[in-house]
Amino acid sequence: MSEVTTVVAGWGLSFIVVVTYALWIVGRGKTVGRELGIGGQEELDPGSDSSTPADV
Amino acid sequence: MTQALGNRHMTATPTTRVLGAVALVAVLLMALLGLVVSPADAVQGQAVRMLYLHVPSIWIAYGAFVLTSLSSALFLVRSRRRHDGGRHYDRLAGSAAEVGVIFTGITLATGMLWGRVTWGTYWQWDARLTTTVLLFVTYLGYLALRRLPADPMTRGRRAAVMALISFVNVPIVHYSVDWWRTLHQKASLSVGRRPEITGEMYWTLLYSTLAVTIVAIWLIVHRYRVIRLEEMRDEEALEALIASRLKEDDVQA
Amino acid sequence: MLREALLVARKDLRVEWRSKVTLGHVAPLALLILVVFAFAFDANARLLELGAGGLYWVAVLFGGTLLIQRAFDVETEDGNFDAFRMSAIGAPSLFLGKSLGIFLQVVVLELVLVPGIALLYNVRIENWVLLLSAAVGGTLAFSVCGVLWGAMAAGLRVRATLLPLLLVPVLAPILLAGSRAFETALGVRAEAGWTWTSLMFVIAAVHTAIGLGTFGFLLEEG
Numbered sequence: 001m002s003e004v005t006t007v008v009a010g011w012g013l014s015f016i017v018v019v020t021y022a023l024w025i026v027g028r029g030k031t032v033g034r035e036l037g038i039g040g041q042e043e044l045d046p047g048s049d050s051s052t053p054a055d056v
Numbered sequence: 057m058t059q060a061l062g063n064r065h066m067t068a069t070p071t072t073r074v075l076g077a078v079a080l081v082a083v084l085l086m087a088l089l090g091l092v093v094s095p096a097d098a099v100q101g102q103a104v105r106m107l108y109l110h111v112p113s114i115w116i117a118y119g120a121f122v123l124t125s126l127s128s129a130l131f132l133v134r135s136r137r138r139h140d141g142g143r144h145y146d147r148l149a150g151s152a153a154e155v156g157v158i159f160t161g162i163t164l165a166t167g168m169l170w171g172r173v174t175w176g177t178y179w180q181w182d183a184r185l186t187t188t189v190l191l192f193v194t195y196l197g198y199l200a201l202r203r204l205p206a207d208p209m210t211r212g213r214r215a216a217v218m219a220l221i222s223f224v225n226v227p228i229v230h231y232s233v234d235w236w237r238t239l240h241q242k243a244s245l246s247v248g249r250r251p252e253i254t255g256e257m258y259w260t261l262l263y264s265t266l267a268v269t270i271v272a273i274w275l276i277v278h279r280y281r282v283i284r285l286e287e288m289r290d291e292e293a294l295e296a297l298i299a300s301r302l303k304e305d306d307v308q309a
Numbered sequence: 310m311l312r313e314a315l316l317v318a319r320k321d322l323r324v325e326w327r328s329k330v331t332l333g334h335v336a337p338l339a340l341l342i343l344v345v346f347a348f349a350f351d352a353n354a355r356l357l358e359l360g361a362g363g364l365y366w367v368a369v370l371f372g373g374t375l376l377i378q379r380a381f382d383v384e385t386e387d388g389n390f391d392a393f394r395m396s397a398i399g400a401p402s403l404f405l406g407k408s409l410g411i412f413l414q415v416v417v418l419e420l421v422l423v424p425g426i427a428l429l430y431n432v433r434i435e436n437w438v439l440l441l442s443a444a445v446g447g448t449l450a451f452s453v454c455g456v457l458w459g460a461m462a463a464g465l466r467v468r469a470t471l472l473p474l475l476l477v478p479v480l481a482p483i484l485l486a487g488s489r490a491f492e493t494a495l496g497v498r499a500e501a502g503w504t505w506t507s508l509m510f511v512i513a514a515v516h517t518a519i520g521l522g523t524f525g526f527l528l529e530e531g
Contacts, residue, residue: 006173007103011087011090011109013169017162018162021158021275022274026278028286029282036285
């Protein structure tokens with residue numbers, strides 16, 4: 001392996017790893033946030049959940 | 057609880073947006089300095105450019121693991137005082153460790169590539185390489201321990217104890233492996249010794265460390281927030297489950 | 310505290326005596342590993358003789374890890390940890406007691422393995438005192454480390470695969486020191502056998518201190 005190839009490989013690999021990791025973190029944040037955002041609304045007001053019988 | 061986070065369903069805040077922008081610029085500048093502006097080494101040639109990533113990576117990794125250990129200690133202290141206390145320390149320990157593992161991995165990969173060019177071999181059983189691999193695997197195990205399904209406080213406590221013991225164990229490992237190497241055959245090459253660098257290379261290295269630190273901080277902060285979101289989601293799911301079971305009981309009664 | 314520790318150790322050993330797992334399963338397995346190494350090294354007598362010190366400790370650590378696994382499985386299955394928490398036996402006593410139990414079981418293992426390497430790998434024991442000291446030091450270090458880390462993985466569903474992953478990096482220095490000490494004792498090389506032995510005792514001491522301090526945290530639930 002020539003020196004230049006090695007340097008490119010090393011820097012490239014490092015960048016790919018860090019960028020992938022960063023994207024994964026942000027993506028996961030959005031996913032979980034969305035789950036919470038939707039889920040949060042329903043749980044705040046369980047009485048209005050239409051799947052349960054009208055009077056409890 | 058969701059209200060505490062407001063409308064922030066993502067992990068960004070104005071501060072970290074700025075931090076992220078700064079990190080991006082810093083990294084681009086680092087690439088410019090490291091790959092273009094700084095000169096090739098008289099002995100190593102272009103391969104020296106690898107060190108601008110390799111050396112800062114391991115420094116940042118060490119820093120991250122120190123952070124993990126400190127957070128773990130604080131978590132144990134806080135959790136003793138209050139039943140549910142100190143969770144933020146637990147989250148910080150986990151995020152820092154994950155970032156530390158990533159950068160240790162980068163250290164090993166860049167080191168191996170560097171070694172291939174300068175020594176002609178990907179690996180040598182010298183003290184530094186061996187202890188770094190063991191460090192990597194140790195914290196990989198720590199991350200595995202953190203993933204286990206268990207009550208957050210229990211899991212946090214075990215992870216915290218592991219982090220502290222590992223911190224104590226690292227010098228033991230280093231000491232014994234170093235001993236092992238010096239008692240064994242003499243290394244034919246000066247392994248792992250940082251080349252005597254001056255001038256542009258020195259400043260490039262120093263600057264690279266700064267750039268990588270900024271990136272690491274950004275990563276740790278965001279990872280922390282994601283962990284917090286996940287914990288919130290798990291708690292809400294549990295509360296919802298309990299609430300629906302109670303409703304069922306009411307209906308049947 | 311010591312009395313309680315002995316109680317714990319006696320209980321573990323009684324369980325072991327009734328089931329005879331160490332003698333019946335693990336010791337033969339460890340011996341088998343010595344044999345299997347011969348296959349791996351193509352019965353190269355010189356290699357086996359040179360490597361005897363290291364191979365011995367690999368077999369000990371492998372068998373020992375299985376014993377650690379078992380020591381905690383036994384407790385978890387019957388919900389004994391809850392019983393311990395409610396009893397007056399303190400966490401430090403539990404730690405010491407379990408370590409003692411493991412220590413004795415691994416010693417039994419080694420009583421089988423030492424003749425094993427002498428016969429199978431054709432090594433002669435030049436320095437008995439060094440060999441025994443190294444064996445004691447290494448076994449001590451292994452026992453306290455194993456119990457400490459065994460507790461960390463205890464009660465979890467994936468413990469069988471997690472424990473080795475967590476334990477092996479910790480055992481690496483013990484393996485290193487033990488192998489070098491044994492090689493000196495076996496006359497295979499002239500190294501600082503006693504220095505390596507003292508390192509193992511230091512590791513044992515450090516981990517005992519850590520164990521006494523943190524075992525309580527590890528047993529806490531919720």
